[in-house]
Amino acid sequence: MRLISLIFALFIANIFFVSGQGIGSPGTIKDDGRFAASTKQVNQFFRRFNAEESPTDGNVRYYPGDSLYHNRALREGFIKVLFDNQTSSISSDLKESFIKNVLSADYPQYLNFHREGWLAEVQADFFFKGKRETATLFLKLQPEGLGYEWVIDRVSFPPFKNLFNKPVGNEKDFLHPLSHELGFMNLRRAFQDSNLPEAFTKSSFEPDYLTLFLYEMKQNNIKFETVKDVKFHFFQIEGWYFEVNQFNRPGFNTGWLISNLVRLNPGDKETILKYIYDQE
Template sequence: MRKIFLIIALFSAVIFNVPGQGLGGPGTIKDDGRFAASTKQLNQFFRRFNGEESVDGNIRFYPGDPLYRDAALRKGFLSILFDNQTSTVPAELKNQFIQNANSDVYPNYLVFHREGWYAQVEAEFMFKGKREKATLFMKIQPEGLGYEWVIDQVVFEPFKNLFNKPVGNKKDFLHPLSHELGFMNLRRAFQDSNAPESFTSNSYKPDYLAIFLYEMKQNNLRFVTVTGTKFHFFQIQGWYFEVNQFNRPGFNTGWLISNLVRLGPGDKETILKYIYDQE
């Protein structure tokens, strides 16, 4: 897998002039009805979320600049980083999120190289002569002097029913005195059974990514194309949000927050299981 380093700008900055915006005060955003807020790249989403670029996108702010992470600037940006056309996120929940992320006491920022965000990549592969869809979950990890994207997990439809471990009375087992027979009854697990996973420990979970890579190495699986990408964020304490790309007419386009959830105890784990299709 090709290494993607942060130092060579994985998300290369592309500067766009955005018409119809102005400064109403120091760092504030004036909406004159032509609020061209298209966030065309994900790295721009990071900068806008954190308040690290000018309203027109022409100036990048760094630590030491007066407007770097300015609260008023951030509030304006955060308000236009939502999908306001198709999303069902309540306005009150958005306001709570903005207030929490932009708190005067403990503001929360997104950090590219920190854990807590994942890419979900929809792709298509040829598997044993048939076109199949796969979902790859990617994360950033340190590598050398920079960072790289790596495949963390995979969801692949042909593998979903590969392991259906029986439970309860339906589950076959090896007698606890099998050792006295020199485990000769392993024949039941490896020859007589159609579900050899029945003889694994209660904590056993199949590694679908390993199987996926094995099939690829056996030339049974061939990459075709990527069909879509979205991102999951848990970096803002107490919140989860999803970012999707919207290509449509108007100004509410680009990379925008499409889903927002306030997290309670255990909610993060539940959402991760849902995202990773483990339920």
């Protein structure tokens, strides 16, 4: 059985995968269901990316010591069908460069479920003071006891967007450096006379929207309704960023697939993270 699987893996590794998975006439793919079945779970995405499950039976796992565990040819075949090959605009050249980088004989790279470098983005509906609003929650894994847990790391919530508008430069009001000689009685300017008390905070001040979100929830002003959408952002592959979304559609190019791929230059990771967190 292992020999048959390996021969099959080597065969599919040399096929150019396009929209509508399966093996057909030269340069085309048909739906035959032998390999490119839906990646139904995020955990399965990890296993396929790393070549840790059978290409013919997703219930068969490969572990260290198995002949096909992390097999390079098998990984290449898997990764090619882990892209959204129907709607994304990722070029073939970029995909091939990514795959070549990941499968490097000198420095192969793998995904690790428990390692830092990936996060979940969850769109969820809440009722805020009687009005339906969509919040974007960012979750990360953290160790807990003998295992791990998902925790909310940040939140983006439209009603909070304009709550703080700290002025800068000549427009910024301030407390005189000799305010201490007055017993700081001029704090009245910050707390009573000003509509922008954030102007009197340190230059690096950034509002903690997650604390504010949880406070409003504890005051029963925010009530959870439902989850609308989930996606994942990956930075675990050195020099690359990719996004994974769920696609529910006919055919075999479905499930959790790579929908966006970016080659990273110095500083790009920080720029992308800022965009992800400040996308409103």
